[in-house]
Amino acid sequence: MKWIALALFAAVALLLPFVAGDFYVNLASQIFIAAIFALSLNLLVGFGGMTSLGHASYLGVAAYLSALMTTRYGFGHGAAALISILGTVAMAAFFGLIALRATGLGFLMITLALSQVLWGLAYRMSGITNGDNGIAGLTRPAPFGISLESPAAFYWFSLLAAIIAFVMMTIFVSSAFGSSLKGVRDQPRRMAALGFNPWMIRWITFVYAGFWGGIAGLLYVYYNKYIHPTSLSTTSSAEALLGVIAGGSGTLAGPAVGATLVLLLKNYASAYVERWNMLLGLVFLFIVLVMPTGIVPGLQKLASRLWRRPS
Amino acid sequence: MSTLALEVTALNKAFGGLKVTQGVSLSVRPGERRLIIGPNGAGKTTLFNQISGDLRPNSGRIRLFGEDVTALSPYQRAHRGLSRTYQIITLFGGDTLEHNVTLGLLGLLPSRWQMWRPLSTYRHLVTEARRTLDSVGLLHLAHHSVSELAYGEKRRLELAMALAQKPRVLLLDEPLAGLSNSERATVKALVASISKDTTVVMIEHDMDTALDLAETVTLLNYGRVIVDGERDQVIADERTREVYLGG
Numbered sequence: 001m002k003w004i005a006l007a008l009f010a011a012v013a014l015l016l017p018f019v020a021g022d023f024y025v026n027l028a029s030q031i032f033i034a035a036i037f038a039l040s041l042n043l044l045v046g047f048g049g050m051t052s053l054g055h056a057s058y059l060g061v062a063a064y065l066s067a068l069m070t071t072r073y074g075f076g077h078g079a080a081a082l083i084s085i086l087g088t089v090a091m092a093a094f095f096g097l098i099a100l101r102a103t104g105l106g107f108l109m110i111t112l113a114l115s116q117v118l119w120g121l122a123y124r125m126s127g128i129t130n131g132d133n134g135i136a137g138l139t140r141p142a143p144f145g146i147s148l149e150s151p152a153a154f155y156w157f158s159l160l161a162a163i164i165a166f167v168m169m170t171i172f173v174s175s176a177f178g179s180s181l182k183g184v185r186d187q188p189r190r191m192a193a194l195g196f197n198p199w200m201i202r203w204i205t206f207v208y209a210g211f212w213g214g215i216a217g218l219l220y221v222y223y224n225k226y227i228h229p230t231s232l233s234t235t236s237s238a239e240a241l242l243g244v245i246a247g248g249s250g251t252l253a254g255p256a257v258g259a260t261l262v263l264l265l266k267n268y269a270s271a272y273v274e275r276w277n278m279l280l281g282l283v284f285l286f287i288v289l290v291m292p293t294g295i296v297p298g299l300q301k302l303a304s305r306l307w308r309r310p311s
Numbered sequence: 312m313s314t315l316a317l318e319v320t321a322l323n324k325a326f327g328g329l330k331v332t333q334g335v336s337l338s339v340r341p342g343e344r345r346l347i348i349g350p351n352g353a354g355k356t357t358l359f360n361q362i363s364g365d366l367r368p369n370s371g372r373i374r375l376f377g378e379d380v381t382a383l384s385p386y387q388r389a390h391r392g393l394s395r396t397y398q399i400i401t402l403f404g405g406d407t408l409e410h411n412v413t414l415g416l417l418g419l420l421p422s423r424w425q426m427w428r429p430l431s432t433y434r435h436l437v438t439e440a441r442r443t444l445d446s447v448g449l450l451h452l453a454h455h456s457v458s459e460l461a462y463g464e465k466r467r468l469e470l471a472m473a474l475a476q477k478p479r480v481l482l483l484d485e486p487l488a489g490l491s492n493s494e495r496a497t498v499k500a501l502v503a504s505i506s507k508d509t510t511v512v513m514i515e516h517d518m519d520t521a522l523d524l525a526e527t528v529t530l531l532n533y534g535r536v537i538v539d540g541e542r543d544q545v546i547a548d549e550r551t552r553e554v555y556l557g558g
Contacts, residue, residue, distance in 0.1 A: 171426070171427050174429045175425060175426045175430075176417060176424075176425045176426075176429070176430045177423065177424060177426045179410070179414055179429075179430040180414070180418075180423055183403060186403055186404075187401045187402075189365060189385070189401065190397065191418070192364075192365075192384065192385035192389070193365075193385050193389060193395050194386075194418035194419075194472070195389035195390050195419045195423075196386055196418050197384070197386045
């Protein structure tokens with residue numbers, strides 16, 4: 001089942017730029033970016049039991065930093081990317097100190113509040129961020145002299161990034177540290193009694209999730225060549241959270257599937273149905289009713305049931 | 312006089328107006344088997360929670376082998392050789408027994424921060440975990456998930472996780488609670504077989520079984536130490552009969 005899905009993905013991913021039009025190739029690039037973003041949020045929500053409603057902070061800040069560094073301060077793309085990621089990680093480290101004073105609903109509210117502060121700043125500090133106009137006229141980097149301007153070139157670039165991100169995060173949650181992270185999610189008191197430091201485990205995960213959120217932000221701003229305060233909004237955080245939950249939080253592939261679904265609905269269905277949000281709501285309702293643990297675990301359960309029937 | 316394994320001095324804890332621990336002092340020698348008894352609500356588990364660090368006392372001191380640990384977090388106390396089991400079973404239900412015990416072993420090692428190698432590839436830890444599972448008679452279930460276990464087996468796994476860490480001081484919170492007679496005998500034999508390198512402090516309601524395991528007994532009531540001393544002396548004491556044994 002897992003291998004079939006992987007083979008199918010590999011076949012589609014490798015063939016797509018050769019058979020599909022630019023619209024679909026671009027859509028796929030956006031899906032990869034959204035998948036990285038959802039995977040990073042899943043580290044918190046699914047594996048750490050820390051439901052965050054402010055994950056757009058890391059995407060948005062990395063995107064804004066990159067945009068500002070390349071336009072306003074005249075940095076090259078390499079240096080700008082480095083500064084953006086370091087800045088985002090430092091911010092995650094600081095936000096973690098504040099947000100991890102609480103767990104559960106308190107944690108969720110603090111992450112929401114912090115991201116709202118950033119969103120407000122992006123709007124209000126128009127001297128720096130251009131406010132509601134956003135920052136336009138950005139360029140894409142050209143790593144090793146390879147231009148990423150064409151949809152196909154950017155497609156390969158974001159596919160590579162998504163694969164690396166998926167592998168890195170899979171290694172992270174499968175490691176000894178990942179085991180203790182899941183332990184802290186399920187039984188924090190027991191884990192402390194066994195000698196683990198629950199706070200430190202959560203904080204490190206928080207920072208790591210911020211790092212990958214920042215990577216998603218960089219790709220986001222490269223793709224769009226434009227950045228606007230809405231990328232920092234609660235809607236942006238909530239869409240990612242919706243993707244994680246719909247796909248299956250705490251699974252490896254679930255968030256990527258969920259993010260794909262949200263993005264397809266947003267881009268594709270909105271062409272036919274004006275109120276795509278309503279459609280998203282209905283789809284979400286369907287998932288919650290039929291597969292309460294998410295699409296990926298739901299399909300796995302369905303497949304194992306079909307597998308057993310013939311015998 | 313050698314250093315005490317566990318020394319509690321003038322411990323006080325109140326939840327609002329309810330005083331659950333009132334001036335409790337305990338001295339437990341290395342290798343001692345101490346039983347803590349008392350009626351429901353006497354403050355036994357609250358006392359344990361303060362010793363393990365899950366709760367902070369309002370006043371008083373807790374020392375482990377002479378070191379003041381009153382201000383330390385639970386995980387820091389674990390690294391100083393303190394281990395405990397819980398009254399309400401808190402195991403990792405979806406994981407295998409082997410994984411549970413291996414995770415317990417990992418807690419005291421620097422490798423717990425390691426972010427690329429899966430836990431199952433630590434062969435020496437897995438071997439050690441399987442050895443501990445064998446010692447509590449659960450090796451044949453090592454690859455089953457905890458949720459498939461019977462209640463009595465969960466109790467034994469709980470004990471295995473604590474024992475795997477080779478604690479210097481082990482706190483057992485009602486290890487016999489809810490067990491059938493035959494399971495009781497099994498767990499009793501297990502507790503009796505714990506090495507003398509480990510000091511054992513145990514809360515237990517089942518007096519018949521627990522008294523056999525104990526050398527010394529502390530009777531708590533309304534958060535106070537009523538009687539404290541050698542087992543036979545405490546059993547014979549007038550106040551013990553009054554409070555606990557029902558006259």
